[in-house]
Amino acid sequence: MSDAVIKLINVRRFYLVGDFVVKALDGVTLTINKGSFTAIMGPSGSGKSTIMNLIGCLDTATSGYIEIDGELTNDLNESELAFIRNQKIGFVFQQFNLLGRLNALENVMTPMVYANYSSRERRDRAEEMLIKVGLKDRMKHLPNELSGGQKQRVAIARALVNNPAILLADEPTGALDSKTGDQIMTLFESLNDEGKTIVFVTHDRALGMRCKEQVYIHDGRIADQDVFRKF
Numbered sequence: 001m002s003d004a005v006i007k008l009i010n011v012r013r014f015y016l017v018g019d020f021v022v023k024a025l026d027g028v029t030l031t032i033n034k035g036s037f038t039a040i041m042g043p044s045g046s047g048k049s050t051i052m053n054l055i056g057c058l059d060t061a062t063s064g065y066i067e068i069d070g071e072l073t074n075d076l077n078e079s080e081l082a083f084i085r086n087q088k089i090g091f092v093f094q095q096f097n098l099l100g101r102l103n104a105l106e107n108v109m110t111p112m113v114y115a116n117y118s119s120r121e122r123r124d125r126a127e128e129m130l131i132k133v134g135l136k137d138r139m140k141h142l143p144n145e146l147s148g149g150q151k152q153r154v155a156i157a158r159a160l161v162n163n164p165a166i167l168l169a170d171e172p173t174g175a176l177d178s179k180t181g182d183q184i185m186t187l188f189e190s191l192n193d194e195g196k197t198i199v200f201v202t203h204d205r206a207l208g209m210r211c212k213e214q215v216y217i218h219d220g221r222i223a224d225q226d227v228f229r230k231f
């Protein structure tokens with residue numbers, strides 16, 4: 001079933017640095033279907049994070065069209081983009097981006113501030129997510145009392161708590177040792193098995209190949225897979 005949840009049409013993202021134009025993305029057209037598990041692979045500086053930030057409505061394109069879960073995001077204002085980000089997107093970063101003064105449970109509760117839940121419902125929902133990622137006995141721990149893998153599990157629980165249509169992960173295993181990275185990958189696989197659409201940026205070839213589809217990017221453009229055979 002081809003049921004697009006993300007569509008990029010001829011997307012460009014240029015940065016002006018001094019009087020030099022950096023073409024971070026230079027005409028990307030890409031469709032990602034509901035329920036898919038897509039790896040975005042490519043060397044450092046190729047534009048992977050730029051694509052993720054655009055899909056995640058953290059950034060806006062220089063030109064082109066971006067549709068997220070049926071909604072064209074180009075003409076949305078900042079508060080409309082914030083709403084999409086909060087409701088439709090779960091974002092997981094390499095450096096976890098947890099709030100250091102909040103415990104695991106409180107971190108997972110933060111995205112629910114806009115939602116119409118009672119504080120009891122927020123707590124129950126956050127607990128449910130922490131149990132799902134295997135942290136039942138770490139709910140009251142602060143980030144600095146958790147291992148890297150556990151921090152990333154908290155971040156994944158936080159990304160899932162509003163039941164987003166799309167889970168975006170930008171090098172989520174990049175700061176983890178390979179065994180822990182493998183366990184985090186297994187968690188993403190089980191979330192995809194449950195039906196979650198996942199876009200997974202990595203420059204780890206073995207992890208990328210565990211995704212169901214691979215998109216290769218080079219110098220801001222979608223590249224032919226052959227280019228990457230030699231890596």
Ligand SMILES: Nc1ncnc2c1ncn2[C@@H]1O[C@H](COP(=O)(O)OP(=O)(O)O)[C@@H](O)[C@H]1O
Binds near residue numbers: 017023
């Ligand atoms: N804020 C910025 N200002 C100027 N150039 C940027 C900015 N962000 C990214 N770039 C440039 O855009 C290109 C793509 O960056 P990025 O998407 O972060 O690559 P990747 O995630 O694949 O390593 C790089 O050449 C990078 O230096």
Ligand SMILES: [Mg+2]
Binds near residue numbers: 048049050170
């Ligand atoms: Mg990056």
